[in-house]
Amino acid sequence: MRFTLEVWTQASRDEEGHFERYDVDGIDPDASFLEMLDELNARLAAEGKRTIAFDSDCREGICGMCSLTIDGQPHGPNQVTTCQTFMRDFEDGATIRVEPFRSGAFPVVRDLVTDRSALDRIVQAGGYVTTKTGPKPDPNAAPVPPAVQQKVMDAAACIGCGACVAACPNGAAMLFTGAKVTHFNLLPQGQPERASRARSLVLAMDAEGFGGCTNYGECARVCPQEIPLDVIGMLNREYRRGARREDDTVGTRT
């Protein structure tokens, strides 16, 4: 297959970026989008030209590292990660625009690589449970009803890729943060911090400069893990309840 690529090129965080055109041909329809870029990079390197920087790790859709905006849509057209997007899903001869994930909170490091550590700092503020180390507890000591398990597992499927943020016209991280609240606040292990968790997470989220939610729902439409919009409803509920409680430990990190 043959494609024309318009690839965002940016030397460093502080420099201006622009689109660079590349023509690639002889691409296997079953190549993933990242393998197509590998191929292009190999050819560029052979010609002694500058290669394109992009992120990836597992290449099987579970790590959340790959993060391209393809024709304006985070990860690509199919609501799966970029590494799980295949060239057969594009038309032969198509012109494809490739950008990094776009958001004020995700500065571009180089070309298609962004710094998404803002999400890690949200997790540090409340995306954890307090446990005692020591002898292994009885596995069945903390029963979890199946309905709760289901909801928690749906939320815990988040791979932290940041596509929700990149799809959001408001640059919000509500789906991500909502997934953390749903994941930890419903499990018995998460109860010690339940009163303060939503508030701590929201404080951290706001401090990172993420926007507010206007319920467009774009985040859930691009989430490769199909995390439902309901986690944002859960975040709103937990925040509303937490806001009524007195809690001196809010905002402290351990």
Add this chain to the structure above:
Amino acid sequence: MREFWSSSIGKKIAVGISGAILVAYLVLHMVGNLNALYGAGDGDARVDDYAHWLREFGEPLLPHAFVLWVVRVVLLCALVVHVTGIVQLRRRAAAARGPHKAKPIGRSLASRTMVVTGVLVLAFVVFHILQFTTLTIDVTPLREGAVYANLYWAFQKWYFVLIYVLGVCAIAFHLRHGIWSAAQTLGYVRPNRDRAIRSAATWGSIVIAAGFLSIPVCFWTGVLGAPA
């Protein structure tokens, strides 16, 4: 309280609650307006009695027009919170998003046009109060207390009918997204209620719009006749 208002979620909750207050008023106003459909009634139109009753509601326990003024103050406060909250959230969102705008993937037309419809509604409300409450827009022979006659004369003019149709359609659009969005922000939407709340938002907006529109349409088409 300060932390609540300055947080992205707290501010949105305040916008949702103030919006709900405005919608509650809208429903009462629409139902009250339907009194005009009783017609001119031999110089004693039912909608005139209704307007009169609004002013003496609560008397003699409360002063004249007291409840009316309480409602006006509450509405004004709700409007200020609603608009201030949205302006601040929009600013914050623009900064958070950065210079590269997000391509529409599946977001609805109503959700994308909230700012436009909101501004239209605000302009319409200002116009509307100048016309029927303060009687400042006096293109037609308007008289205080003669609500039926005022409505009749106003809606003989095609351009007033048009303004009302556009204003009410803008509100219906605003509510179509607004009602569901407020329910989600306040945490009432759950997976098993989502569809019900979405159709309540759609049908609620349609019913409110149809109720309001029945009046200018009935006057314009001659279904409601001249005041006695």
